[in-house]
Amino acid sequence: MKLKDSKTEEVILDAAKVVFMEYGLYGARMQQIADRAGINKALLHYYFRNKERLFDRVFENALSRYFQNMEVLLDESLPIIDRVHSYADRFIDFLTEYPQMAIFLIKEVSLNQALFEEKVKSHIKENPSLIAVINHGIQREEIQIIDPMLFFVNLVSLCTYPFVARPIFKVVAAKNDALWGVEQEISFRSSVHEFINNKIKPL
Amino acid sequence: MKLKDSKTEEVILDAAKVVFMEYGLYGARMQQIADRAGINKALLHYYFRNKERLFDRVFENALSRYFQNMEVLLDESLPIIDRVHSYADRFIDFLTEYPQMAIFLIKEVSLNQALFEEKVKSHIKENPSLIAVINHGIQREEIQIIDPMLFFVNLVSLCTYPFVARPIFKVVAAKNDALWGVEQEISFRSSVHEFINNKIKPL
């Protein structure tokens, strides 16, 4: 095992992750990344040649981390419905750890869909999708569900949008003397599980 | 009624709307806006002084349009639950007409929350919120609902995220031989109404 990743490289990647996730590829400033990493701009180029390559590394790390979390779906020892509940929980866990990830992805994909497809391709083919798993469950007559794609979209919406639109929800909550944040974590999760139970009928 | 808005000003605002909605404040290029408006850059500055001011006008228009659509909530002649269903429908109508609006708002708010609160302030105080209406319904013992803020967040998530993440959903759908787009409009809407009926109990 060679030690090709120097300390500095790691520090830069950590800084770049934060800045790119907040401002996106075009909004992020090399100066900002350098400042956060405690080095200067020239060194960024020394390690990563240019902005695009640095971004690619960050993006690739994000994707790996995401798909890694989704591996529950493959656990054949669990009933499908349990896997779906786990999927939702892992999804929320992931977004709790990386609250900027969803908006980060959306920004980049909406700017350049073809590029995204290209980058994501390798991960997609070696990883399971929730929809494939559900279709499999239907075929085995283990579960019943009206429309797998619609279910998927609804479920992901419920899990993700609260993180994406958190700043907006906080403003709305404040105007209505309500709360929105980590405090609501538990009831938020249970509303998602309730949705799943309403939609999936075990046979 | 004075005719202060010249034809050119309108043309510029239309062009700016499209470009800003797609690329955001920092991503949008003045050249791009000028091209789309069929004029040159200098004229943009003549009319709007600088990029920020032009952006402000576009943003202000977007907010007005949004709140205008939400006026159903104030119709006291309707039962609360009908107003909630109408709210969801109008919300989806609005997003269908301006599919970029949600992501546009989120991008800007996530970049500068304080600025957003400032800009939105005037609209908020003269407009109803879904939560206020729901709270009113609970007080009048017309409806029952577990947690108004959570309900609001879930509902808005179901309506909005499909538009925000449309490019991602299209990729996922393609990988699973499923469809995701306008074709699914009807079943998408009914899944939202079904959610409302599951959560709100009329008394």
Added chain:
DNA sequence: GTCTATATTAGGATAGAC
């Protein structure tokens, strides 16, 4: 009011010393 031409600035990238 609209244009062309130009100034200004910001930010990514590179050269070269140490």
Added chain:
DNA sequence: GTCTATCCTAATATAGAC
């Protein structure tokens, strides 16, 4: 490997003719 100083380009902004 890391820095300072500098280059280059793209993008905003302005001057001034018509």
